[in-house]
Amino acid sequence: MATAVQLVNQFLASGQFKPLLAVIKGLRNGAVYGAKIRAPHAVVMTFLFKTGSLSDKLRSIFEATWTHSRNLASFVFLYKTMTSILTWLEEKPEQYHSFFAAFIGGYYVFGNYNKVNEQINLYLLSRIIYGLAKLAVKRGYVAAPKRDVFPVFAALVWGVVLWMFEYEKDTLQPSLRSSMTYLYHDSNIWHNLRDFLIYNR
Known part of the structure; x- marks a missing residue:
């Protein structure tokens, strides 16, 4: 007689309800990934740069981690649900499904302004610009560079x-x-050896 775990494993392996199960797994992965990414970052940034009591710092870490985890899980859930429905309606996936589903999810999940969403959107924007430049070369809209353009890219980014x-x-x-400010302006200010080498000011 099969155990409950074996029955569940058989059900998952059968492929029945795969789109629905993929949505649930996506929700889970979004929550886990958001927490894994945000928690270490929040701990480091909070203890390095924020003032306040330990409980205030811990609350700030929890809130940032919760926001990132919840938003990523919500977005993955919406995106996978909408692309699954569109694929089912049209009987095959289409390229516009991805854009449409992500556009709606981005508006409702990452369109609410907070520091976490701002950071995520800015992170993606830089990757999109870089990716679009590569896509332009790949599709032949722009000639492939004859030499390494990364130094020019770096120079423009830092110059601007x-x-x-x-x-x-x-x-x-x-x-x-x-x-x-810490790197370029505070390094112009010191009064003695102590605040020259040990403390910033």
Whole structure:
């Protein structure tokens, strides 16, 4: 007689209800991945840069981790549900299904402004721009470079961001401003050996 675990394993392996089970697994993976990504980052950033009591810091870490985990799980759930429905309706997957489902999910999940969503959206934007440049070469819209363009890419990124920091600082994200102030402006200030080598100010 099969055990409950064996029956569940047989059901999962049978392929019945695969789209529904894929949505549930996607929800699970979104929650786990969001927590894995955000928790270490939140711990480091909170203890390095935030002031306040230990309970305030722990609450901040939990809130950031919860927000990232919940939002990623929600987005994966919406995206996989909508692409599954569209594929079922049209009897095959189409390229626009991905864009449409992600557009709706992005609007409702990552369109709510908070620091976590801002960071995720900015992270994706940089990858999209880089990916679109590669796609333009792949599709033949732009000729393939004859030499390595990564140094030029790096030069433009750093040239623009430092110009913006020095002359249009208010247009940059606060955490970037804070990091750059520490690196480029606070390094101009000291009074003795102690705040030259050990402390910042």
